[in-house]
Amino acid sequence: MAYRNILVHLDQTDRSSERFDLALDLAGRRQARLSAFYSTSMPYLFQGQEKELRDQVQADCAARAQQAGVDFVWIPEIRSMAHQPLAARLSFQAFFADLTLVGQPGPEAGAPPAPPRDLPEKIILTSGRPILTIPFAGNFQRVGTRVMLAWRSGRASARAVSDALPLMAEAEAVYLLSFATDSSEREQSEVTLKKLADFLALHGITAEVEVRLISGIGLGDALLNRVAEEGIDLLVAGGALPTAPAPMASQLLKQMTVPVLMSS
Known part of the structure; x- marks a missing residue:
């Protein structure tokens, strides 16, 4: 598209x-x-x-x-x-x-x-x-050079992937990131992100995959930390539950440091 x-x-x-x-x-x-x-x-x-x-x-x-x-x-x-x-x-x-x-x-x-x-x-x-x-603060003359896609299995994330394809196709670097709280969840996330990377490859997009174990920190804070560490200039994420914003989506929209593309 x-x-x-x-x-x-x-x-x-x-x-x-x-x-x-x-x-x-x-x-x-x-x-x-x-x-x-x-x-x-x-x-x-x-x-x-x-x-x-x-x-x-x-x-x-x-x-x-x-x-x-x-x-x-x-x-x-x-x-x-x-x-x-x-x-x-x-x-x-x-x-x-x-x-x-x-x-x-x-x-x-x-x-x-x-x-x-x-x-x-x-x-x-x-x-x-x-x-x-x-964001209301910061200088953003161009976005989409370094893209991070925050994946949580579900409709909203799948929709965000599809909607962001034109931007990811022109990016210099694309990162797929998911978080897990235990080894079992991490294993499942690795399988999922591998399938997602294969899907993106069909569109000519090469993506790095990362699953991080987290504890003692919220998903939103952990994600924003990785955005800063990798010099990301566009964050892509699923944005909503059927009738309300997902908790992490609400946090990102309030505390964003880079442009965020969301779909529901």
């Missing part, structure tokens, strides 16, 4: 412009269309002050996309959905994208027009599409 339409969520936050640059790079390298959706919490309460800023952002994004030679589309708010929560409006737009970029909510989150603190989690749960969340 190739990404043909990449969606980026824009808003009034400081990191919105950098998020657009990252999306522009992703779209340009894949000859994909870049769709931008500018939306905030409770836009009907801030119509006057938002319109001028939104128009400026639209003009700036269109100019940057034209300079980069990227097919660009600006998606306006749907008037009939204006009173729905931001997560509902953004999820609707994500239905029609191969990949959606959102920002990790920053310190200002929760107070309109800033996004709600749980925006990424809700989009992952409700869109049915891969969501790439960008």
